[in-house]
Amino acid sequence: MRSLLFLLVFVVKGMLAQQDNTHKTSSIYVPPKDPHVLAKLEQWQDLKFGILIHWGVYAVPGIIESWQLCSEEWINRPDGMSYEDYKKWYWNLSSVFNPVNFNPESWAKASKAAGMKYVVFTTKHHDGFNMFDTQQTDYKITNGPFKNHPKANVAKHVFEAYRNQDFMIGAYFSKPDWHSQDFWWDKYATPDRNANYDILKYPEKWKAYQDFTFNQIDELMHDYGAIDILWLDGGWVRPKETVNDEVRSWGAPIPEFSQEVDMPKIAQMAREAQPGIIFADRTVHGPFENYQTPERKVPEHKIDNPWETCMPLANNWGYVPNDTYKSTTKVIHSLVEVVAKGGNMLLGIGPKSDGTLPYEAVTKMEEIGNWLTANGAAIYGTRTVDHYQEDGIFFTSKDKTTYAIYLVKEGEKVPKTISWSINLPKKGSKLSLVANGNKIKYSVSNGKLTAQIPANLRNTNTAAIAFAFKQ
Template sequence: MKFKLTLMAGLLLSARLFAQQHAEQDHSKYVAPTDPLVQQKLAKWQDIKFGLLMHWGTYSQWGIVESWSLCPEDEGWCERRGPHAHDWYEYKKAYEGIAKEFNPVKFDPERWAAAARNAGMKYVVFTTKHHDGFAMFDSKYTDYKITNTPFKSNPKSNVTKEVLAAFRNQGFMTGTYFSKPDWNNEYYWWKYFPPKDRNVSYDPKKRPELWNKFKDFTYNQIEELMSDYGSVDILWLDGGWVRPFSTIDPNISWQKTIPYDQDIDMARIAKMARSHQPGLLVVDRTVTGEFENYVTPEQSIPDHHMPIPWESCMTMGDSWSYIPKENFKSTRKLVHTLVDIVAKGGNLLLNIAPGPDGAWHKEAYQRLEEIGKWINVNGTGIYETKPLAPYRQGKWAYTQKGKTTYAFYLANENEKLPATLKPEGLALTANTRITLAGNKKALKVKNGGIELPAKVITEAGVQPAYLFVID
């Protein structure tokens, strides 16, 4: 039986979620980088707007949520299933045993990179290690890794190296997702104490010798990624509960539950990483300060323009990790999401999850192809643009580049252009020069509205969003 919220409970929950969302969008304490190389790379990253995130690991073999079923918290995303669900210790043993059967023989990063490029994506962030600690790279600091599976004999077994190389060859900026917590490491979930939740299983202040070993382990793995895998543009760190206690925001519910100071020494890590990768963007997610070069709202879009570097990380379907039957968002929804984010000054990092065989769902390729067709006509209003007030208003979204204004009309499903359109929040005069992207015919403005001839409407066809170029 599903629990039904009463009206009052629902209102209270909505209020809490609203308050938390606004707390997470309040980045008045954002610290802009001072290193000129980092500034240059950040500016470049802000211009390219659209990236690909991939969650992939042994959890894909079972088609379950990434890592979280290992976490002994009473939350929906942590729910265990299967024959070992009743016993956490047996479950963890079985989960870590997936590595013995993980063999993604259809792994083809060149096909991924080509599809992403054709869709208009320009950067990639790949999960080199999630919270479960399984390394998708050939780390010498753990045996729990992709090169210690049945896939080890494959010439592409070091998948992180292959992914980064394939995307780099297509002109992408490259990023490495790395989880700071590691639930496989004995110095994080120390076996003397069973873990109670996602956090370290002991108090680091009481056992500094253990915590220092974990800090060194983390440093060493990140150094491998920064020195052995070619040029890297972004170090994208997840697991925001691993943070100095002083950085906890009491207005955010999940941060209030962090019991210990888990200072991983980001200054040391960032200095080392940039010694190998000058200008590297460091994204210590949710930990406001000098090591969060841009902020990353998750599965949400801010309700307002944010004047700092930011990126919404969102899923193409419902799940971050592979599930056999995924509910993919429509092309229209994905295009609207991209436009909404760019109009508010952000980037979209869109997640696609490879399966246990190393292949994407066919629908993922279809969505990228359809997005690419739209981008080919309308990308001029996306890339290298700046947000323009009123940003988003009604069915309209605005960007600018130099003296050119771009006005996106976000259409309903299967909606053709009407004979007259009046942009909300934007004043037009009869002397305004305006065209529809993909069509050179100048359109007339009458009483502040754009007049669209029947031929222009027919030639435009049905699009998820229509772009008007205003000089």
């Protein structure tokens, strides 16, 4: 316990930059052929805005999720403790993780109020700690101080709470498992994120890991109700044939041998249990990456295939005390740009170790939701247009209506006039505010539209103004 407290003092101070573990985006996309998957993808693309919940034992000390177990050069651990002792300390966090205030219904209501429409919940991160009652290992939430709680099988109750709010349900699952002796074998050191033994030399050990992974996903597919998305993280665990020059250029340590969990077998089982389920096998281009997942950034240009930007609301994915949160304006602007470029946005939020959402996160979620309540028609169910951006204005389209969304810069007032020269309305068309339906006076001269902004709107504090018109 003294070593635990000692580390808490030092570790919670670390706000680690996470650029070295971000997933890049492959330039290759293979469209799915299953009509049920295509239909579900279309439904998912209508939703636009979701929540990614990172939660596990790392919330206890408030540190970066899982990654301090890894020994890559960019990792920073506190001085004064050996690597082996650190791992023992980290694994032991499960003995004190007791989220007695866990209330997934409050999470789901806050997410709905934020305007979110789907959820992706971490059933297991790279550290191997399971947030569901798997029968494949004892390293799980139902085998610690929380085991007798009526909602101890956390993932089950998260999924149920969000289904009751009409969310699409996504299960995040880490393909690597650093707690498993069939992935990180204690016989050898753990130099990086990959399996730490020669898979070709010990094929039976890797086969045991494949079976372990299959059985865990089988449990999620059969015992936790309807699942719409299987969000598979850890793209370095991939078939050898997908390791091309582009993948090598990303800089992450990716072996030249096959480190595959047998996705065809997993996919067949999952789609028999959950027809039409979407697979997001991150960065592993092929039939199991049904949509792409650029991380912490918005692509520079429009992407025509399904994709999703995932970014945390704060600096870290999981809960870290005194973390730096993005402004509401920044999140709304990112959402507008993502949608205009054809994507969805998955906003990451990390609950505290007691099971509650951070107050600042909930406050910002409410503010985002207020904007979406007024302007959501320009976001939900929309699709891209050929000319999607002009300066600080982004365009979307739905049912023959075009939306122009003007981003108000932080600290600036709404101007008296707003102008654009692309996607002009047909002659005689009405221009109205999405927020209230009020008509806006405008004129078109020399190929440029100029809209007159009412004085009462210029006095409001808004992140963006959305206009609607027929083309």
